[in-house]
Amino acid sequence: MNKYKKITLDGIIFSNPTFMLVLGTCPTLAMISKGAISAAGMGLCVLVVLTLSNIIISALRKVIPNQVRIPCYIVIIATLVTLVQMVLEKFLPDLYDSLGTFLALIVVNCIVLGRAEAFANKHTVLESATDGIANGLGFTLALTLMGIVCEFFGSGALFGFKIMDFKIKMFSSPAGAFIIYGLSIALFTYIIDVTQRARRVKVNRFTRKNLLNERNSADGTEVKA
């Protein structure tokens, strides 16, 4: 179980595709400048494609010859994207319109191909599915958060509902998206850094106490906390 917990945490936080690895930047920038709903929709589409492609690729990992694996992955991913596109066009036409060309561009999204190459072709189906869901969730959360910020500053709205009467037009264009994305990465790495440092200090203190205890128990005395 510990293994799955590690995969999930890695996907969502420690190797978050958006903030830590900076992959799939084109849809990120285009969608967060359009607002939270488009951003969340894009994230969910990538989540679906990534999970399915991870499952299929890891199931076929012993069948696909090593030399032609990249074209095989691309066919699988392109098929899945076409399917998602058709489903969205039929059932969610509004979201389909707002995602526009970037829906098709999931094919060339580095996250999907990256996870296939780095994870799915070496691990079992269940692990790969977990990895796909975790990475997709990490991507979706990152996009939604940044989309909320961009939408708030750009039009004073939250998920399409107007709550404030102001508008900074720059934040609903790629320029504002770039700034929000850059600052978010900085903030995310800062938070990770601080928490990691805190944990490391705790671990150090713990090990030092243990060492002291061991040394002192050899002397015949105990150290209290």
Place this chain on the structure above:
Amino acid sequence: MNFVLLVLSAVLTNNFITVKTYGICPFLGVSKNTKSAVGMGVAVTIVMALATLVTYPIYKFIMTPLNITFLWIIFFIFVIAALVQMLEAIIRKVSPSLYNTMGVYLPLITTNCAVLGVTQLFNGVTELGAIVNGVTEGVWLNLGWAVLYSLFAGVGFTLVMIIMSGMREKLNCCKVSKSLEGFPISMIAAAFICMAFMVFAQIKV
């Protein structure tokens, strides 16, 4: 006049990086110095023009009559991949010195949104091709305009890459706080390029 309009539209008002946000991965990844930025830009320009040249007839004469236009993603990505492989082999054979400066960037282009983005512009997949498709009637003339547009879109891409690489070379000399180092500060720099390009969107002809 149409030609001037097309060039202005492709290079400035509809710039691929700053307005449409296509091809951000090479924009952030390969813009550390001006030499590699130029290499990447030229390679992308060539592949974009060639990809439009090849996919346009395929879409018009093979996929539309057979009613399989919904398979365009699979078709186009294969055409682009094959094209890039072929170009790499040709350049390696014809001019090894050019291969040394440009060849390393070629395999990266297959997964560049800019190329797939430009091919879908002109194939009725999106409405954005109206600029070109509205200019002339007739398939072959349209093809000429589409290839020209892709070529100049590539020029716009290269232009922004060069500006960005210049900015990043200057940024190397600056001291920034630790968490802003690397991607975040380059993205904030890119935001200023985008703001400059936003002004061109106001041009009315």
